[in-house]
Amino acid sequence: MSPLTEERFWLAAVATLTVGARLANQLGFAAIDELALRRFLHTEWTRMRQDLSLAPNDLTKATNVIALLGQFLGEQRAEHTLVTDVLASGASAPAVKVFHEHTLDRLKTITVRIAKQTKHVRIAKGAFDDWLTKRGMPVPAFTSAATKLLHMRSGLDFMGAGTRYATATEPIYTIAAAGTVLEKHIAF
Structure with a gap:
C-alpha cells in the first residue's frame, strides 16, 4: 500500500x-x-x-469533467442555448446561420453557444461559475481540470457574436471539441 x-x-x-x-x-x-x-x-x-x-468529483478524470459539463449543458438547453453553424467572435463578426430559429422566442439569457459545424462550445463564465459554486464544486479546480483535459480557454467575447442576439462582451469559456474526447459526448 x-x-x-x-x-x-x-x-x-x-x-x-x-x-x-x-x-x-x-x-x-x-x-x-x-x-x-x-x-x-x-x-x-x-x-x-x-x-x-469512482467519485464523480474526481476532476483528474476526463469523464467526470465531461459529466459536469454535460449536466450544465443539459440544464441550459431549453432556454439558454444558442445553436449556430460556426462560432463567430467580435462585434463585427460575419453573420452565421442560427439553427432552431422558430424556438428562439423562449430564449432567455444566452449562457451556452454550440457551433455545430466547427464543434465549439462557448459558455458564459459567470453563469457556469455560479452553477458550479451552487453544487459545491470549486471553480478553480474545475477550470484547471477542464483547461488541462479539454483544452478549455477563457476570454472575453460576445455570446451571440454574428447573430441578432449579440449584446455585450462578457467573460467566456470556449472549448474546441473537434478531434477531442469531448466530441463524442456532446450532441452537435
Missing part, C-alpha cells in the same frame, strides 16, 4: 490504530487480534481507494 496524497489521513489513522492495538495488548488493557485488525484495515483501505477512484 503506497498512499496517495489524498490518503495521508487514512495512513495516520491506520498507524494510530495498529500502534494503539499493540500498546493496549502489551499493557494488558485489551486482547486485540493485531493480524485481523491489519487485514481489516487493508481491506477497508482498498475499498475506500476504489470508492475514491
